[in-house]
Amino acid sequence: MGSMDKAGIVIAIAIVAAAVGFTMTGGTGSPQDIPVTIGKSTEPIKDVTKKTTEKIKELSESGTKVMKDVSEKTQDIVKETKDIGKTAKELTTSKLPSRLVSIPAGTSVPGCDDVDKCYDPPSLIIFKGGEVIWRNDDSSAHTVTSGDIVNGPDGKFDSGLVMSGKTFSHKFEESGEYAYFCMIHPWANASVTVN
Numbered sequence: 001m002g003s004m005d006k007a008g009i010v011i012a013i014a015i016v017a018a019a020v021g022f023t024m025t026g027g028t029g030s031p032q033d034i035p036v037t038i039g040k041s042t043e044p045i046k047d048v049t050k051k052t053t054e055k056i057k058e059l060s061e062s063g064t065k066v067m068k069d070v071s072e073k074t075q076d077i078v079k080e081t082k083d084i085g086k087t088a089k090e091l092t093t094s095k096l097p098s099r100l101v102s103i104p105a106g107t108s109v110p111g112c113d114d115v116d117k118c119y120d121p122p123s124l125i126i127f128k129g130g131e132v133i134w135r136n137d138d139s140s141a142h143t144v145t146s147g148d149i150v151n152g153p154d155g156k157f158d159s160g161l162v163m164s165g166k167t168f169s170h171k172f173e174e175s176g177e178y179a180y181f182c183m184i185h186p187w188a189n190a191s192v193t194v195n
Helices: 003-024 045-093
Strands: 099-103 123-126 131-136 145-148 152-158 167-171 176-181 189-194
Touching: 003 045, 099 123, 152 176
Parallel strands: 099 131, 123 189
Antiparallel strands: 131 167, 145 152, 145 176, 176 189
């Protein structure tokens, strides 16, 4: 826990203690149950002092109990917050689901690029550490090669020939935008965005 968090907790406890004290005095700043001894009094000063001392002690103990309760609740909240953070980390680093991309029938013939269906889906967003599986649903062999037709392969991943009915998978360990294409059918291209 950072020093700013600790300072915030101390300030919160001080505010609660002041509010409890203010509430106990009825909002006047002076205790209501403490008798006023200015003027005529029917009780000796010793008795009034004793009662006042007892009331102050009672209020002090009550304030101490409230501060202890606030401190315990604050510690519970801090623990719960740490637990939530741990759970979130476990969820993001646990095995992420694989995403399937189809190489549809007819991709080996020009025209699939006109309707953006040479790879289906043509663009995909996944989390870092996620895996994409490409399945060749066409009758012709294809490749899944990172890069683009203008600049060529960039060497980040390459399936080699993926025969009809077969698959290729790649796990993305770094964030970024990954363009890919088919070396045999250069009109077939798509992308994966990794967050």
